[in-house]
Amino acid sequence: MGAATAWAATRRGQSVVVLEQFGPGHDKGSSHGSARIVRRAYPDPMYARMTGRAMELWRELEADSGERLLRIVGGIDHGRLRDPERIAATLAVVGVPQELLPAEEAARRWPGLRFDGPVLFHPEAGTVDAAAAVTAFAERAGARGADVRYHTAVRRITPLGEERVRLETTDGDTVTARRAVVAAGAWVADLLGGLVPLPELTVTQQQAFHFPRLDPAAAPWPVVVHKDALSTYSLPGGRDGGPLDGRKIAEHDAGGTTSAETRSGRVDPRARKRIIAYVREWLPGLVAEPFNETTCLYTSTPDEDFVLDRRGPLVICSPCSGHGAKFAPLIGEMTTDLAMGVTDPEPRFALSGSR
Known part of the structure; x- marks a missing residue:
């Protein structure tokens, strides 16, 4: 910032x-690594509108610097605690293209991902190379x-x-x-x-993991926000994902409280275990063993x-x-x-x- x-x-x-x-x-x-999510999907109209101007400015930075920073692959929101119908209604009001899909159609469109309820897809999403x-x-x-x-x-x-x-x-x-x-x-x-x-x-240390895809030659999946038993997000890993375009996966809010000076920098093995179990259940198109892992800091307001x-x-x-x-x-x-x-x-x- x-x-x-x-x-x-x-x-x-x-x-x-x-x-x-x-x-x-x-x-x-909080700004290292090669992949962060950019997306338009928010249940809050204020943030949804802000994403539109932010995307325009990212393009201006790309033009100014001559660097490709964005990778647009689309975005998915699903899960019983994510309320994709509500987000779809907000995007419709704000004027963001989107579609609601049944779980079966979404699974056919993106082999290797699993769904069990309505799925929101919007094309104006992807990743930005943070570093x-x-x-x-x-x-x-x-x-x-x-x-x-x-x-x-x-x-x-x-x-x-x-x-x-x-x-x-x-x-x-x-x-x-x-x-x-x-x-x-x-x-x-x-x-x-x-x-x-x-x-x-509140400062917390979060963990992120990179998993290889079973079929690295397949088309890239969209970025995914999924709220069910865990609150997770996943995205193409960029340079950190290795030559086979591994998938970056993390929990949004499961890090332990720390400070800038006392953080350990060590990945919590319990978090690794939870994410491996999550991959086995919801991302069968991945090899359920991470090849890379990292930590970063969240600084959060109530x-x-x-x-x-x-x-x-x-x-x-x-x-x-x-x-x-x-x-x-x-x-x-x-x-x-x-x-x-x-x-x-x-x-x-x-x-x-x-x-």
């Missing part, structure tokens, strides 16, 4: 400094004059009235600016503690809405809760609007008020 904000702000001619505590392409937070997107955002911002500083951690943030802010780094340097956008993921509460009234932010607001010279940018990646270029635009005073925050993302 920080890199996306730098891209958006430099496209408007703003002077930008990016301070990143780790190196390029690091795996310490390549961060690189593209940062490189294009740098080409427009942004000063991108890696291995530069912020130690203290000090507002200087309503229109200036000072940032002190651990190497003793100081940056003074009109605005500071704090898009620090799992570190945001530590950086802003006492400065703004943050909602409760209602899973984002935090995107401004207090004086500080813009707080925490669009997360495990579903923010698809919105990254749009979040960059919204954050830049707040920093420049162009708009007020979306009420549902504000630090107070209707939240």
